[in-house]
Amino acid sequence: MKKYLKSLCAGLTISTALVLVGNQVTYAEETNTTTQASPAATSESSTTTAPTMSTTTTTTVTPTAPVTGTQSLPSAISTPYSTSVSTASSALTAVDNIVDIGGYVNVEGLPATLSEDGTGVTYSFTVSYQRLHSSDEGQTVSDLLIRVPNIDNADVKFTLVGTRDAIGNPVDVNVPMSIVDYNDAIENYTGDDEYGIPTAEGLANGKKAYVLSGNDYLQDDGKVKSYNIYTTQNHSQSVLVQVTIPMDQAKNIKYLPLDARAEWKASDGASTVRGYESGCQSLEEYSNHTVTMNGDPENVGGLSDVSLITDEYVYSLSNPSSITDDYVKDGHLIKSVSNPNTYITPNNGDWRTIPNDININSTTFFNYIDTFTLRWNPTVTYYAPVSEDMADQDVSMVQFGDVVVDYVVQGTSTQLQPSYMDTTLRPLFNADGSLGMYDAAENTSELPQTITYNGDVYNLVGPSATSLVSGLLLEGTTHVVYEYVLAAVPAPTPSTPSTPATPAAPTQSTQTPKTADTTNLSGYVAAFLAAFVGFSLTAVNRYKSNQIF
Template sequence: MNKLLKFGIASLSVFVLNAYIQTNAKADEQVATTNIAILESPSANFSTSATDENTTSTEILKNDNIISNGGQVNVEGQNATVSTDGKSVTYSYTVAYQRISSSTHGQTVNDLLIRIPKIKDATVKFTLIGTRDAKGKPINVNAPMKEIGFDDTENYDRETFNTPTSEELESGKTPYVVNTSNYEYGYMTDGKVESYGLFTNFDKSQAYKVEVTVPIDEAKKIKYLPIDARMIWKSSQEGGVQSYETGSQNLEEYSNHHLAVDLDNGDIGGMGDPSSIDESYVRNGHLIKSVSNPNTYITPNNGDWTRIPEDTNIDKSTFFNYVDKFTLRANTNVVYYVSEKEDMADQDVSALYTGNVVVDYLIKGTNQKLKETYNKISELPIYDSTGELVTYKVGDNNIERPDKIMVDGITYRLVGLSTSSDSETGTLKNGTVHIAYEYEKEIITTTVEPTTTTTVEPTTTTTVEPTTTTTVEPTTTTTVEPTTTTTVEPTTTTTVEPTTTTTVEPTITTVEPTTTTTVDPIPGSSSESGQIQSFSSEKATEAESKSVAEQAQLPNTGEANSKLFFTIASILMGFFGISLLKKTHDNK
């Protein structure tokens, strides 16, 4: 039986083991199949993607040879600032541009012409603030630029006037700006603008700071000073100063790339007359449309010279499209680096915001002035030479903030600032800072009378009444009664009575003082004294009887408790003794 049982168990074990092995084998086959599917599927997809990508890239190269790296030109005006001595105002701008180039280094536009309205006694300064290194990485710099006349450039190699890279700056190369105001071609000689040329020989954007400093008297006539920047010379070579003499083509031969609409009559709009620029051209301190040619589109500002935005809201019928103008797509073997959404020009203004501070002195609750308006700060640019808002402070002396003002013999005293007033300290704003102090009429008669009334009446009342009350009553009560009671009665009363009298009488004395002797002090008749004494004796006797009666009624608690205690103790002692005797007897 045991053998048969062992045999059955062994057979069952073999069966279970076999089933387990087969199950694992099938699972392994499924996993292997799944892995193969996973490995094969991405491979096929990757192959397809790579093919598609290559095909797409090939199609781009074949069908579109125009590559854009962003816009071409951007001018971003900054707030005008006043000099430290207050004698001049500086209008400043950040100008950025990047050249148009090609894969064959042939057809390029590598210059930028900047035009500034000509203003009496104005000076112009250029600073290179952004360049590239040899690898094209943007580098912020601060290198003052040297101005040179166009005619003088003939004495140097053309490449001398290219914007230097960061490596060239480190090696000591000077950045130049070329004054082209006297270079004669057409309307540039009209004398209404000053012209400056910048040139480059590397791709991607670079940036310059342009500062126009104007005498304060001239600046007061100009709220918005515009400048124009546009790429001018299409060349067959890269770099250097370009002109007709170098075989370059002037792009302003095309009407939609002109500085002004009508060049024949010499009207160049706000570029010739900055005072004509009003709020219809400006929003938030920047131009929203050209001040000289509606065909010039305004490039949006982004505050980043390394990436120039492209123009927006383009009308193709008026837009200067360099790609279409010169059919760059016709030769697909050449790649051009240029934007089709950029007209290669831009304008902006530097805004001169001015403010002043005035102080008025008003009757409270009205607009009636007590004196002439005080001018704390006359019209002044609100930004100082560092670009920070100018600060002001009013009211730190009696001239600006008098405590009282006399008008027609009437004195007005300062109450404080009007609810509509600006703060006494702060920064200038575009417009007027208005500070208003309020004053009230001072009434002299009203001030004197209350003083007389208040001083006289309280003094009379306080001095007379308290003295009468305090002096008479305490003396009568305190001095008379104790003397009468203590001195007269000891002979008729026993030795015990003073104790009783002393204990009880204070209670009586506290009750009776007011009824006894307020009217008639010590000088009373002998019969009245006797009555008082007998009344006191009766009261004392009555109090004594009451005290004895109360004592008789009190329980003698101490004595009763003592008897009960001793009774219980005796019984307990008896039991204790009997128990001792019984125990002794048992022991015997």
């Protein structure tokens, strides 16, 4: 850090001296050439003419499904990976010796999505920029330093999504970029544009697209992760930056910020890698262009401590209660998370054109043209931003939603069984940018036809009047309520006495009925009567005998 500050002071002293000397020389030239006519309006050669773009329409998906409870629709934020092409001017006009190229950089945060593997959250940004240069290529700013918070387990990826062809026409591409350590790159750097953004023809011929990490004391201090991109092309080019964070960590990071700004002023336009080693001057030597805040080189505010970024942002770290203000609107920044002198460039959904800053305060605005007195050298035409501070920030916002199914007795809040988690907490957007869906009626696990509670059986009636059993995933918890009623118990049926069967009527027969054989019966009766008579006589005789004696 001390080494950096020493270099910073030395660089500032040298740059100040150069500006003063340059001013004196320019003044002398102007004094000796007072009869020289002002240069005519100058435009770039065919390789830098901004082509006219046709207008297309941005398609934004807006949920329209009914909601219950405290749910809210996703905020009015850009749909991931969608762009709209606005009409760009077909010609650049010089005022004095300055050609206004529009903005230098635009950062547009996209809605955070579910990661491709489904285990994390991916925060995404479209970062577009174009280089500043002079007609003699004696002064250029052609790099972009991108910083994101240094978060454990975060994975950062870059994809080149917009470049130019050999004559400057915009070309949409989708090319992964390789990340190379800055120190490793400069060891074998040849001084050409090998690390610059390739043209469309270069990509077709196999040239790779690179991002160099590091070359930033704030990364060395562990406060941020820093990445550098370079170009030798004119007009805007664009990269997609994706920061993927594990789900558990992402649940505590609603807004993830990204800062991008021009970093190095150089004296040639052919090389790409920039730094003190190549004789460049850091633009962050100027207090209104540094990423840090309140003059503290260690304080990068919400760019390091993402917990500070809320809808009501506490501006000063040293005195948190000193200033509060609206901070995020419609999912995008309206104020810098770090240096308050960094103006937020309006988003336009179009990497081909970069808007100017608005509501500029000239006392705090970083005006490159005035800072480096470009109008003092009228023999050179400068292609530079007039109303944009060559820095921008935005956030990617995550919105979470889940779906819970409840089972209640109809007309009451009595729960018949524990709630069922149909959809666990996750980002509203899928990895491909589409809105997530849910369905709480897919199987009997989430939609049982009967439930036994306290020994009683309850039958399903259906969803409650306010429940939507399937639809778009919404921010917050979606409650789906199924209602049940007690199953009717059948009353006992009294038993009915059985009626004896009626004997069948005899069937007439033409045969002569068989006569019953009564012979044996008559014999039995005669024998019985004889025995009875005999017994009676014996009894009488014995009686009489007893009477004689």
